[in-house]
Amino acid sequence: MFQYKEMEQKVSTTLSxxxxxxxxxxxxxxxxxxxxxxxxxxxxxLFKEGDRFLQAANACRYWPTGRGIFHNDAKTFLVWVNEEDHLRIISMQKGGDIKTVYNRLVTAVNTIESKLPFSHDDRFGFLTFCPTNLGTTMRASVHIQLPKLAKDRKVLENIAAKFNLQVRGTRGEHTESEGGVYDISNKRRLGLSEYKAVREMQDGIQEMIKMEKAAS
Structure with a gap:
């Protein structure tokens, strides 16, 4: 419990x-x-307790001690503290201006890391609670409606996989689509740069939009 509280104190002080x-x-x-x-x-x-996968991994101990959420005044920059990973740093906004979203994230990460060094391995990159996030830890995603491609969820997932993309529900892992909106993000985080991960998502989404428009 003390480690959760100590982590929260360090992060909240830095974010303030x-x-x-x-x-x-x-x-x-x-x-x-x-x-x-x-x-x-x-x-x-707001993230919630109760994910059965996190519970099985013993990640919900002493809930809600040491957990919290930070967001800027415009609600375009967030940090989740001790939800799953120690830190989940998020930059987001409506529209398609990926460059602005990415630049805000880079600025925020560099600012936080200058005061709180991240755990990093020369081979595996940044170390996280979830093994699938090893490497850059970068998940770049968009919320998008693709009604024609999404008539069959399996077909949508197969198309996304061709571009190294993952289809998730609106609220992320293990959730369903809401209003026909899907969260589509880069699948690869290990073995490529942060910029490449974002570019892979952008290029794949553009191709899927073309396919959606061409579908009868």
Missing amino acids: SMEGELKGTYYPLTGMDKATQQQLIDDHF
């Missing part, structure tokens, strides 16, 4: 010094009031 576009507020799960909790749920920011 964020400036400019990244300036925001940290919300600890412990003692969170109902209004704040509901707002974070409405914004699709």
Whole structure:
């Protein structure tokens, strides 16, 4: 329990010094009031206990101690603390301006790492709780409707796989699509650069959009 609290303290202190576009507020799960909790749920920011895979991996101990969420004022930059990985750093916004989203993420990561060095291995890259995130740890995703390609989920997944992409539900792993919207992201995170991972997602999505438009 002490390690969770220590980690939260270090991270929240670091995040409180964020400036400019990244300036925001940290919300600890412990003692969170109902209004704040509901707002974070409405914004699709709040993560929850109960994932059976995380429970099986013993990742939910002492819940909600040491867990929390940070977001900037514009709600385009988030950090999840001790949800699964020690840190999950998120940059997002509506629209297709991937360059702006990526640049914001790079700025944030560099700022955090200058004060909290990340665990890194020369062979495996950045070390994370989830083995599939080893390497860059970079998941670049878009929420998109592809109604023609998605008539058959299996067909959609097979098409995505050709571009090294993964199809998930709107709220990520082990969730379903909501309103015909899917989360599509890069599948590879090991053996390529962060920029390449993002570019792979962008190129694949563009090809899938072309296929959607060409479908009868």
